Every structure is written in structure tokens, then in C-alpha cells.
Amino acid sequence: MQELVSVNSVISKPQDAKISVYDRGFLFGDAIYEVTRSYGKVFFMIEEHIARLRRSAESIQLDLGKTDQQIIEEMYALAKEGGEEDVYIRLQVSRGTCAFKQVSIKPQNTSSANYVMYLHKLKNWDSKYYEQGISLGICKTLRNSKDAMDPNIKSGNYLNNILGLLETDEDFDDCIMLTKEGMVAEGSTFNVFMVKDNVIYTQPDDFDILQGITRKILLELCETHNLQLEKRVFSVEELLKADEVFVSSSTKEVMPVIKIGKNSYQAGGGEISKRLAGLYKDYVKDYCAKAKKDHPIDF
Structure with a gap:
């Protein structure tokens, strides 16, 4: 498929897309975004992604100027032009263009x-990252509070x-x-999750983390399938001593994570990591089947 871009509802090839050099997202990072992917022509958890986009907008007093449904329909329209079943869309919304073509930080x-x-064909991760795992360094740059x-x-x-x-x-x-x-x-x-003595640990919702949509699903799956879960802060020392990390x-x-720094974990993840990965795939399959039946909007 060809990569495509939609700028204010105008679809074009990336090289033909244009945005003002006075756009506040370009100048100041004064923008919000969401990333979503499709499975077999269905955008997974699309309503939740757009609801989160709206919460981000409200938090920075940015008027989206469109309804959630309008945004979703534009995403499907762009995907339809691409013609692939499994795609990736990154949606960025900036506050707009600086008035009078002046570089002013005032909003x-x-x-x-x-x-x-931005529409791209979904590039699946190499199978080695699931069969073996991802390796992670611990950076000195601190996460924003x-x-x-x-x-x-x-x-x-x-x-x-x-x-x-950059420092990793x-x-x-x-x-x-x-x-x-x-x-x-x-x-x-x-x-990031860790497992110790068959207990799954994740940070509290009000900690310095993004409450990821995938994370939210995993928490629901833990409850549904009686997997022991505890929300609490944990140190890097505890992480390095964990039985599993994913x-x-x-x-x-x-x-799964196979390595953090010099510390190694079981290749392909442990029993709990593998079980959650399987449960998640089943969740995706059920969601997409229901979405096609209840809301047959696809491309």
C-alpha cells in the first residue's frame, strides 16, 4: 500500500502534504496525539482512543472542533484509501496556527x-521479540513528574x-x-509489568505513568481470570529480582522482556506472561468479531 497523510481532511501522499510553519505543534509541541491500529479492517478500541484524545484536549484547553464520530469516520476514510486490512494511524491535533504569522508562545x-x-501499513514486530523477548536499558533521564x-x-x-x-x-x-x-x-x-511469586505488579493508576489502553485491558483480564494483581510502586531493584517482566x-x-541491563529473564516470557498474551489475543479476536457485527464500519 502507499503511505498517505490527511491534513485537515485533505488526503494526499506524504510528499504533497502541507502544514503551516507557524503551526503550534511544529513550533512548540503544543499538540496532542493518539496511535491506533487495525485488525482485519477494524480499528481496535477506537472509541477509547478518541475518548482519551478528548480528555487530553480538555486538559490543555484545546477545542477539537469535531465530534468523536466525525474523527473516527475520517480515520476510516483515510484507511479505506490505503486499501490494507492491518494499518497504523497516528493522529496529531495541534492547537492551530499562530495568528498574524508571528512566532508567539501565547496560546x-x-x-x-x-x-x-499518518497512515502506514502495520509493520509487525519481528517474531524474535515474542519468542525471545525485548531487551531494555535503564536510562538516567528521569520520567517527567x-x-x-x-x-x-x-x-x-x-x-x-x-x-x-538517546542515552540508551x-x-x-x-x-x-x-x-x-x-x-x-x-x-x-x-x-511495564513485573511478576514475582505468581503475583502481577503494575504501578497505581495515579502514578507517573500513562494509563495505557492495553494495560487497562490486561487489568480487566487479570480480574476476569482470577490472576493475582497488585497495584503498587516498585523499585528498579525489585524489577531486576522479578521472576518475569513484560x-x-x-x-x-x-x-516479554528477556533482558534489563545485565539481568536476564526466561526467553519468551514465563507462564503468566504467556497466559496474558494469549488472553489478550482472544480479547482482540472477540472485540473485532463483535465490532464487525454491531458496527459494520470498515474499509
């Missing part, structure tokens, strides 16, 4: 919100995470970020 006197949607910048605002400014990745040794696939107290926060783009995100799904 007043801007145009209406600018929408940019929620008191400074709420991580549940999916901001277009990702410099904090980028700095963490090339021998690792990604990084884990800590709080100033030395507690595990999250990865650059994923939530990460979650919309594109990674449930991915």
Missing part, C-alpha cells in the same frame, strides 16, 4: 485546531522520552524510565 489568537493523520506534566496527556512533545532513548546503549532495544525516587515509571512508549502497548501488545 491566544490562534486558528482552529489542525488535524494531521505528573506534577509538572501529566503523563495521561498524550502530548506531541516527546523530548523527555527521546532523551531517554545500542545493545538494547528500548529503555525504562524511572522517577526521581528511583521507582520504575514506564518505558519510552509502553507500560511490557504492553497497542502495537507491541504483550511482549
